[in-house]
Amino acid sequence: xxxxxxxxxxxxxxxxxxxxxxxxxxxxxxxxxxxxxxxxxxxxxxxxxxxxxxxxxxxxxxxxxxxxxxxxxxxxxxxxxxxxxxxxxxxxxxxxxxxxxxxxxxxxxxxxxxxxxxxxxxxxxxxxxxxxxxxxxxxxxxxxxxxxxxxxxxxxxxxxxxxxxxxxxxxxxxxxxxxxxxxxxxxxxxxxxxxxxxxxxxxxxxxxxxxxxxxxxxxxxxxxxxxxxxxxxxxxxxxxxxxxxxxxxxxxxxxxxxxxxxxxxxxxxxxxxxxxxxxxxxxxxxxxxxxxxxxxxxxxxxxxxxxx
Amino acid sequence: xxxxxxxxxxxxxxxxxxxxxxxxxxxxxxxxxxxxxxxxxxxxxxxxxxxxxxxxxxxxxxxxxxxxxxxxxxxxxxxxxxxxxxxxxxxxxxxxxxxxxxxxxxxxxxxxxxxxxxxxxxxxxxxxxxxxxxxxxxxxxxxxxxxxxxxxxxxxxxxxxxxxxxxxxxxxxxxxxxxxxxxxxxxxxxxxxxxxxxxxxxxxxxxxxxxxxxxxxxxxxxxxxxxxxxxxxxxxxxxxxxxxxxxxxxxxxxxxxxxxxxxxxxxxxxxxxxxxxxxxxxxxxxxxxxxxxxxxxxxxxxxxxxxxxxxxxxxxxxxxxxxxxxxxxxxxxxxxxxxxxxxxxxxxxxxxxxxxxxxx
Numbered sequence: 001x002x003x004x005x006x007x008x009x010x011x012x013x014x015x016x017x018x019x020x021x022x023x024x025x026x027x028x029x030x031x032x033x034x035x036x037x038x039x040x041x042x043x044x045x046x047x048x049x050x051x052x053x054x055x056x057x058x059x060x061x062x063x064x065x066x067x068x069x070x071x072x073x074x075x076x077x078x079x080x081x082x083x084x085x086x087x088x089x090x091x092x093x094x095x096x097x098x099x100x101x102x103x104x105x106x107x108x109x110x111x112x113x114x115x116x117x118x119x120x121x122x123x124x125x126x127x128x129x130x131x132x133x134x135x136x137x138x139x140x141x142x143x144x145x146x147x148x149x150x151x152x153x154x155x156x157x158x159x160x161x162x163x164x165x166x167x168x169x170x171x172x173x174x175x176x177x178x179x180x181x182x183x184x185x186x187x188x189x190x191x192x193x194x195x196x197x198x199x200x201x202x203x204x205x206x207x208x209x210x211x212x213x214x215x216x217x218x219x220x221x222x223x224x225x226x227x228x229x230x231x232x233x234x235x236x237x238x239x240x241x242x243x244x245x246x247x248x249x250x251x252x253x254x255x256x257x258x259x260x261x262x263x264x265x266x267x268x269x270x271x272x273x274x275x276x277x278x279x280x281x282x283x284x285x286x287x288x289x290x291x292x293x294x295x296x297x298x299x300x301x302x303x304x305x306x307x308x
Numbered sequence: 309x310x311x312x313x314x315x316x317x318x319x320x321x322x323x324x325x326x327x328x329x330x331x332x333x334x335x336x337x338x339x340x341x342x343x344x345x346x347x348x349x350x351x352x353x354x355x356x357x358x359x360x361x362x363x364x365x366x367x368x369x370x371x372x373x374x375x376x377x378x379x380x381x382x383x384x385x386x387x388x389x390x391x392x393x394x395x396x397x398x399x400x401x402x403x404x405x406x407x408x409x410x411x412x413x414x415x416x417x418x419x420x421x422x423x424x425x426x427x428x429x430x431x432x433x434x435x436x437x438x439x440x441x442x443x444x445x446x447x448x449x450x451x452x453x454x455x456x457x458x459x460x461x462x463x464x465x466x467x468x469x470x471x472x473x474x475x476x477x478x479x480x481x482x483x484x485x486x487x488x489x490x491x492x493x494x495x496x497x498x499x500x501x502x503x504x505x506x507x508x509x510x511x512x513x514x515x516x517x518x519x520x521x522x523x524x525x526x527x528x529x530x531x532x533x534x535x536x537x538x539x540x541x542x543x544x545x546x547x548x549x550x551x552x553x554x555x556x557x558x559x560x561x562x563x564x565x566x567x568x569x570x571x572x573x574x575x576x577x578x579x580x581x582x583x584x585x586x587x588x589x590x591x592x593x594x595x596x597x598x599x600x601x602x603x604x605x606x607x608x609x610x611x612x613x614x615x616x617x618x619x620x621x622x623x624x625x626x627x628x629x630x631x632x633x634x635x636x637x638x639x640x641x642x643x644x645x646x647x648x649x650x651x652x653x654x655x656x657x658x659x660x661x662x663x664x665x666x667x668x
Contacts, residue, residue, distance in 0.1 A: 038447075084642065084643060087645070088643035088644070088645045089643060089644035089645035090639070090642040090644060091642060093386055093447060094638070094642045095642060097388065098635050098638040098639055098642060099635075101589075101590065101631060102632060102635035102636065102639075105628040105630075105632045108626065108628045109626045109628035109629050112626035112628065113338045113340075113624060113629075114338060229455070230451070230452065233451050233452060234452070236448055237448055237452070240445075273463055273466070273467065275463040276463060279455075279456060279463075282452050282453075282459070283456065285452045286434075286452060286456065289438060289444050289448065289449050289452070290438065293438045293441070293444040296444070
């Protein structure tokens, strides 16, 4: 097999599947960053939601209970983040970090203590989301592009476009961007910036929750320790690469998804060390960070600092 | 950063009480007996020479990663990548431990440690340069490098550095590279004294020297913010101190990893797992970003961590409970407004002034 042959429809499908979790949490990150909230804690929200989703699905055998539990977990974690950062005056970065460490240890603790499982928890009673099959597309040339994806892929497109409209076509979007760009001016214009920050924090908590929940209830239906594996952070990088705009973030996420999809395919073609394949998303993130750096260097010249 | 004050101690102690209460609820809710857990936690942490030695062994890397954290925070950089430095430092210290033969004990250990520290510092070079010269958040880049580090060392132990055809591990380090273990049945080793020495050295350098002042001026009082313009008005290049601080921080992470390999495990293998880099962040904050505070907090954390292993072994309660509780404690400690809110009570203010006068 020639390397060029890996670029086919199934690569595109794999790309969209890999993009979805990063794009959804990336959009959450973009929303926060646009309002000037540095939300490191998204990673923890994803993890808590992934755990809560599996737990609820396991006990009720209903995927919708899993969805509700996952979103609730994301919201509660967001509430904790907001409470610490906005109400109690904790540093946003410290609050986010503490939440991530708390969530990683907390979910591992619960998994090991309740189910006595180390590493991962999997059970036939855990119900996951099934792919959506569009009967009206059957036989159409669009079928391989559009049909039989799981919810996250459709949701990702919907969110990217929806948030784009909110950003640029509504007063709320203007208020969010104003809060991030110039909080003092926004306050003068009568915008309650704290309320805006709370709003984006809560909403991004729900989004991060959904993103995390799809990790554990879509293709895999299981929970593994630390299964978010840095996707919350990669989402932050995607949002930064996309200038914190919804469509830019979506594009940047697709770039990560492409790297992921190519890695998975290459593994089938060549005998590559699995650790090197697993490294692709992170290596790609480092590359993107360097690109962001180059872009910022070209855009603004740093103020020269006088030497002593 | 403020010195320790009465209200900080008050909040920490109050937070500790609430945390213990939450622990009690959490342990009961998951069907276990809290007083039994408390007993094993105490026994595992403090009872007998072996447990105390093991608690000190657990504290060893924590002291270093906590100091690594506070050095970076105090120059105004958030280095979250100390765990990554620890991994690469451990890998290359282990490599130097078997690769160089015919050296004396002292020179071999010194060489291994120097290589571990150098690699740990080098690991932080890219994030530091990206932050200072291109404004890319060092928080994200260092976090991502943690993931890269884990996979990189795992690849190296499996591939280029692998010695054993069955297990993915490097060769055992030579006897000349070993840090001596002092007590039987314990991995406690002379690395502990290195860690304490480094922390005390950091205390003097940061607080008593011009070099330390220059380092700090970039970030002090501004924890959580980016290097201030203030230092550049004083003619101190804050860019340079930010990079220096970041490299020192990485070197200390590398040292923590080197001590683990040279003193405790004696070779590097694929499953070797570190999380002290993350614990160090929590401890650094608990110790109020002071090296002496870091030593005290590490000894405390090391003891309950070792106690946590014993609890894990004796009961159904998983050892992660310790990290859960410490992070809850951090929630309280980091909530600045609780600390500030206490100021309006005259009694706190008075005690505060007595407390700080005593320190002088």
